[in-house]
Amino acid sequence: MADKHFAWNRACQVCGTLNLSVLYENQLAVIDGRDMSYSVTTCSHCGFHYANQLPKASSYQSYYRSLSKYDVTLSASSIPEIDNYRAEKVISFIQPYISLDKKVFDLGCGHGTLLNWFSMSGWSNIYGVDPAPNAADQANQLYGLSCITTGSLENAVSLNRLIEADLICLMGVLEHLPNLYDDLTLLLNSVKEDASILIEVPACERFTRGDFEPYGEFSLEHIQFFSASSLDRLMENFGFYPITSHILDLPPGTTDSLLSLYSRKQKTDNVIATDTALDEYMAESESKLQLGLSKIKSLVRQPVIIYGAGSHTARLLPYLDDCQVSQHIVGIVDGNTNLQGKQMGKWVIDVPEILINRCPDIPVLVSSYRSQNAINHVLSDIYPNPIITMYQL
Template identity: 30%
Template sequence: MATQVASHRCCPACGGNGGGSLVANIALRTPDGHPLGSGYQVASCSACGCGFANVPEQTPYYEQYYASLAKYANEALTERLSKKSGRPDSDLEPVWVSEKAASSARRIRDLVPRIDSRVLDIGCSTGSLLAALGRLGYRELHGVDPSAESVYQANARAGINAEVGTFSSIPVGIGTFDLICATGVFEHLWDVGAAVRSLLPLLRADGVIYVEVPDARRYLDPYVSPYEDFSTEHINHFSATCLRWLASRFGLKTISEISYEAPLTEEVLTGCVAVAWTRASSLKIPEQRDNDLEKQLIAFSEKSIHDLALVSEGLELALSASSGYILWGIGEAALKLLALPVLNSREAVLYVDGNPSRWGFRFGGAPVVTPSSISSGRTPIIAGSFIRADSIVEAASQLGLHNPIVRLDL
């Protein structure tokens, strides 16, 4: 029988606060000042089965975090500055990002075919989805994102009007919409219910809310890496059933749902679920808990534990002659690696990342620095990513580094 835990936050799907089953204990070493500290529990709601990070709400921290992180915006910004271009270049967007957005746009067209529909993408990032809808003929394209750099790049695309904002601070006078999109957003939010509630005044009577999230039933299909989806960013773990629970809380009904695979990078696929909601004439609460989701989350946790043990053994062997190491890549995988005894017992000579938004992070006072700070030598470089190790190896070669590189390949 699963261990029962008290809930420190409301369930992101049903809104309940009756505790749940323990799914996983996530050990982390987070940057100085991060609210998740040394880790957290993942629980499965006792009422509906939805998975969630079982820690007190941290909305103010995360709103600031996403305003400054802007992962995709910073990747394009770095490239733009290196080319000394004055304006964003849409060609800098990775092909897989454009293709993913195009697939979403085609699904949306089937639901809302009128190209004169007024569209809002909240959490629009650099405007990929809005641009894809524009290529299908939609003309009233509006976006909201917490990142000023993302908004800047979205507005550089033809036909898009984007503004800085969040669910709790939607721009005044933005109007109402036939279609509201939230793709890759709800898994990040501490108060999903408040987010949905904030959209209702913006939704026209016959309007559609379109949502995409990772499909938590499919964390093993396809499996990406240990605890890939149990992260400091993905703090809610939905299935289609859980999204029906969420919709029903706000008088919404599900008119479409589909599970599919989408690119996570140019070479890696991940499972996703897309749903569409409209206003319902009567409230209908789902009758069943998603017990299968809890089983899938536990199975994912068990495989992750097994694979992290293999990684730890590999690191112990690779670092057996070294008292220190350089960690290149301060993403989600790295935060879990740093909690392993094999790295805790050794000195991190440098923390390195190519994303400028991470250069302000510190670990025990030591800053994250640019890859150009590495001196060629014998100190091993750990490629701190399961899915981007090749790019780290290539970048090290371009810098002329001769350090041994330790990969996390399973």
């Protein structure tokens, strides 16, 4: 029995009104008993794009617990190159505005890569807070940092030192928080008058840059979709105005970041632009997806195996239901041992070798965007089955 959708109805986290239009139903197949579907909506008052009709918080917690990839021990060489690249860019962005004697707090600091860059660049008053139980240990092991406390954003507010912070970093945090407005109220009421706030979020303006998976930005974890204007509007509620802002180009496969630095300085006369950043993304996602679906519809009229049990498949299955393709699916396989044996929609996720070897004549549909071609190569080398791909990449 699925953990039925709770449909948590949220007011706009930027302007507080509950007057919205639905832009996209992000329907996802039920995974391991959890329905993580939500609606992508636009606030009719301020234009902010955010996820609504959310699953209950306990669904998120159990999702993170069962699929968590963050519980592994890290070595310095296993830190993704992009983490260091991003941190170096963040330091260059902040350097002209924050002198080395300032106290820096990184809230949601993970295993401390950015704090390590602050340290290497000459700041010595640095502190971090992260909810992951092993973040502090990892930061110590990786970088010799002992300045990280385990805790939530609420716990961070109760730390005595937070009131002394000159710079508070919220990097890749705001897009995740279901109670964003309340959390920010609590935090920003607890910081000193002349504190600066550095924020990094995925930049809505860049969702269509390069090669992108249709609707792939609507992940389970991201439930706020910021542009520079909606982030400015959010911060203005708390009396914070932008000092500087920049969109950071990141390598293919990673969404570019919006970096903005705020302080309580005098309000500028800049009129905040209307937020239309998601319109193009929606249109291009739909046409890419429909092109892929028409290929599937023309090729799948008989039994088919789905390869891949990730978020791409979770999103694809409701579409395959609608176009009467799902009745032909004999199984879903994935090489990830975390997923094998779990239920996805009507199917139990199988080990690829077992199912594909048992059915050498049945076509295999590759259900992934980013890894489509790599999977196609590997499967073609090992199995005689015909392979179906969705996208022209």
